[in-house]
Amino acid sequence: MARTTYQELLDAGVHFGHLTRKWDPKMSKYIFMERNGIHIIDLNKTLSKLEEAASAIKQIVKSGRKVLFVATKKQAKDIVAEQAKAVNMPFVTERWLGGMLTNFATVRKSIKKMSNIDKMTKDGTYDVLSKKEKLMIQRERIKLETLLGGIADLNRLPAALFIIDVKKEHIAVSEAMKLNIPTFAMVDTNSDPTNIDFPIPANDDATKSITLITNVIKQAIIEGLEERKRDKEEEAEKEAAASKAKVDSGEEPAAEVAPKRERKAEATEAKDGE
Structure with missing residues (x-):
């Protein structure tokens, strides 16, 4: 079943590209025609590429890994933050700090600093500080939250990036x-799609277009999470049945079965939390 339709893409204005004089020739294969000095994106190709991207993201999420949403342009940031939060995925919507991926260890230190400030407010350390020190810490906390709040729970590099406006x-x-790291992105007619692993030719300026494409990606993530959950449940049921069979046959004492199951569950939870 398709995650969206040609008509929905048309209604959302996904087909409107940039002025012809602003185009990138590398986008030519995704352009259907020119109308009134504006390039029109081929929605059949958009539909195909969007489905391909959604299927790939679904598999990434199903394997228990994270997708980082990136959109700092004004008309996209709120939409992307909302969709990412809905599926508990990390996001960057204020400013991309140079080295956020290539110097991830340093970024993690800044995130740890933010959590340390939160601990200070809970354990009473914050209360004994002077008014000036409190004000400085508050300002630093707000700044860190603005820049890094969306990736506060990202303990390791993301498995993929979903980007609005690659330019x-x-x-x-x-x-x-x-x-x-594989990249998935909305690519408009003024952008170069060659560096993107899964380009989605689409209008990356209109809020309706951004909302529709981002929602399709979110739905694919939801599908991946649900399938992962089902697979875990099925695996747990199989292990329980296998353990019961061993107990019934006398191969394994009943007292050892439960602790083993608990240890495996704890290890799985720890892995998912990374």
């Missing part, structure tokens, strides 16, 4: 390429 987010694209 604006060229630093993120460059860092992902250096680390061989």
Whole structure:
């Protein structure tokens, strides 16, 4: 079943590209025609590429890994933050800090600093500080939250990036390429799609277009999470049945079965939390 339709893409204005004089020739294979000095994107290709991207993202999420949403342009940031939060995925919507991926260890230190400030407010350390020190810490906390709040729970490099406007987010694209992290992105007619692993030719300026494409990606993530959950449940049921069979046959004492199951569950939870 298709995640969206040609008509939905048309209604959302996904087909409207940029002025013909602003185009990137590398996008020519995704352009259907020119109308009134504006390039029109071929929605059949958009539909195909979107389905391909959604299927790939679903498999990444199903394997228990994270997809980092990136969109710092004004008309996209709120939409992307909302969709990413809905599926518990990390996001960057304020400013891409140089080295956010290539110097991830340093970024993690800044995130740890933010959590340390939170601990200070809970354990009473914050209360004994002077008014000036409190104000400085508050300002630093707000700054860190603004820049890094969306990736506070990201303990390791993401498995993929989903980007709105590759021209604006060229630093993120460059860092992902250096680390061989696959990129999924909305690519407009003024952008170069060749550096993107899963380009989605689409209008990356209109809120309706951004909302529709991002929602399709979100739905694919939801599908991946649900399938992962089902697979875990099925595996647990099989293990329980196998353990019961061993107990019934006398191969394994009943007292050892439960602790083993608990240890495996704890190990799985720890892995998912990384």
